[in-house]
Amino acid sequence: MAAVGVAAVAGGCGAVAADDGAVRVVATTEILADLVRAVGGGRVHVDSIVPPGGDPHSYEPTPSDAKKIARADVTFTNHLLLEEHALIKAIDANAPDDAPNVSLAESAETYGAQVIPLVENIALDVPWLGLAVRGSGAGRGATRASEVRLSATALEGPGRLAVYLTHALGEPQVYVDSADGLSTVDSAVLPPDAHTHVNWAFSAPGVYRVTLSAALSTPDGAWTPVGAGTFTFAVGVDPHTVHSGQSGVVVDRGHTDVAVDLDRGELYAWTDAGTGAQRAVAAADVVIDVPNRALDTVPADPRFGFLGPAGSSVHQLPQAVLGKHVHGEIDPHLWQNVANAKAYAQLIRDTLVASDPADRAGYARRTAEYLAELDRLDAHVRTRVATIPAHRRQLVTTHDGFGYLAKAYGLTVAGFVVPNPAQEPSAAQVRKLTETVTNLRVPAVFLEPNLSGRAGVLTQIAKDQGIRICKLYGDAFDERARSYVDMMRHNAGELAACLG
Structure with missing residues (x-):
């Protein structure tokens, strides 16, 4: 079935190898692409469909994306409805029939990943x-x-x-x-x-x-x-x-x-x-x-x-949340817990080995090295968050993308502007968020760099309350953080500096 707005260009034939002989990999986001590079090294050539600074919740694929997908040896998505459905349809319509097509969030539990429900707590006086x-x-x-x-x-x-x-x-x-x-x-x-x-x-x-x-x-x-x-x-x-x-x-x-x-x-x-x-x-x-x-x-x-x-x-x-808001029952942002990123890396390793068994030892070695680096990263995040007094570990963010970070490292999601970044807040949401910031005496709010265009409400609340405006990376990188490890190290440091 052709994807909406992007015609299916793949037949049933196998993918064309990269010019340098590397395994062609397509990942939906920069974060997933970075994990694949850490495991694959020089054996892989990786393209991220969502561009730098893009939002996977709303990104619509293009015909050029379909061509990349059609040439892939392996495709990786996060899914659990993280990505816009049109992007998932483009992947599934254009990926070669013999190319592994792996949804990491949905398959990582067998590698030890832990998932949490996406709970909506919307106070309405009518159903x-x-x-x-x-x-x-x-x-x-x-x-x-x-x-x-x-x-x-x-x-x-x-x-x-x-x-x-x-x-x-x-x-x-x-x-x-x-x-x-x-x-x-x-x-x-x-x-x-x-x-x-x-x-x-x-x-x-x-x-x-x-x-x-x-x-x-x-x-x-x-x-x-x-x-x-x-x-x-x-x-x-x-x-x-x-x-x-x-x-x-x-x-x-x-x-x-x-x-x-x-x-x-x-x-x-x-x-x-x-x-x-x-x-x-x-x-x-x-x-x-x-x-x-x-x-x-x-x-x-x-x-x-x-x-x-x-x-x-x-x-x-009334609809409980303003704007288009399609999601599943499980929070898809698993990578905000470093332990889940380790599960992703192991699943990526086994997928690449199945596609390129000639370098089995290389994939195993690079993955072991990366898992050790992620262990150090996890300890670093825990150490930095531990410096924050317990009563100040309150997260107020742009959208509801940090549940795993909070649960894994002892924080509380006190509030967010909207559940999904592809929507605008209602007046009731703004009022509730302002009350939350005031009542909890939150010392800082956190914006996501790729959602700066939607940060007006949170910025204004922070200015009105005289509190700090800080930065957390959620779904995407920017020019200052170009890897998953850099992203999580920054987040740990920012939390400690702004809340501690």
Whole structure:
């Protein structure tokens, strides 16, 4: 299947060797490329698809990237939805069939890597209702490059339904609009294992029943049905008087996703309602509360005319985070724990040996040397962080990319501007972050060099509070840090200097 915006240029033939005989390797990010160079040495020629200072969360591949991928002997991605899905599709569509194509974060656990969940703690006084894809779908032929289409196929109720996403600059992207009937146009498309935030808007109070159907993309561009489910919404009425199924679970707070399960072939509510722990509840057994406090006014902006006349009222469950925000359930930034980088290096070693067994001893030697260097690096980071008083080990950063750093080295993620760097903060997020900085007496905030264009909010908060503005490397290098070791040594030093 061709990648979106980048035609597949690889056939089924093997890759063309580099001019100097080196193994051609393509990695999605500079950090991964640096790890490959440390293990491969002169035996490899490595290209990073995301350019220096680029953001893997939002980078869109180009035709020249597809050509690099098509010539690769080995490709490495991080995945766990770190990279923009279009980049993953470009890798999988263009990598030669006989070239190892390894997702490091997803395979490194067998080498001792430890993963942590990506936990969202979003305080809303109404339910947060997103969309999600669960299960691997391997039995249906799904791969990480597949897409899942969630379509609204039927609606019963007293008014119209609109499901949409508000981008960072206020531009709405409409997924479902029942005003002109429902068709396959009324759909949202997600990759496997993904979740996204959306708004649900209802034009009139009453009881609604919304039927959603799911389909999985096939390599030839067709769609295979997966399942369907009908969900009940109590809009501006008492949800406890609306009967739905046997259990009648009322979703009136917390986090819930309308989820399609690729393995079970069904749609259900993946919700923490009533228990605090996420669980699957059958679509027929759920009543989703859209209370009167969810009433909102349609803005005068003509872009929101699909909601109704300007100034009219709608009941709306808002998306919890402004901007496009697609992610999985596991934090993908594993390398911020040096122990996980060691697991990556060993997986890279074994992958390169399988592709180039003639230099097995060389790969083993270089990897052993690099692992020893990473052991020294890990000890250095621990030593520097240990100089920071415990009550000052609070991280406030540009985006939620430092959970592994915090967990491994005894820090606390006190706050961040946005969960994903490809989005802009809402007013509520800015207010909450300001309160966090004030209440915890945070001595410094940390910006990422490659996200300087999105650092205005954090910079202003720091200036208002009279605290330091410091630098942490997250997803990319710059001219001052050109290797993983340099990056982590800088981060350790900056933490000690700014918080200690």
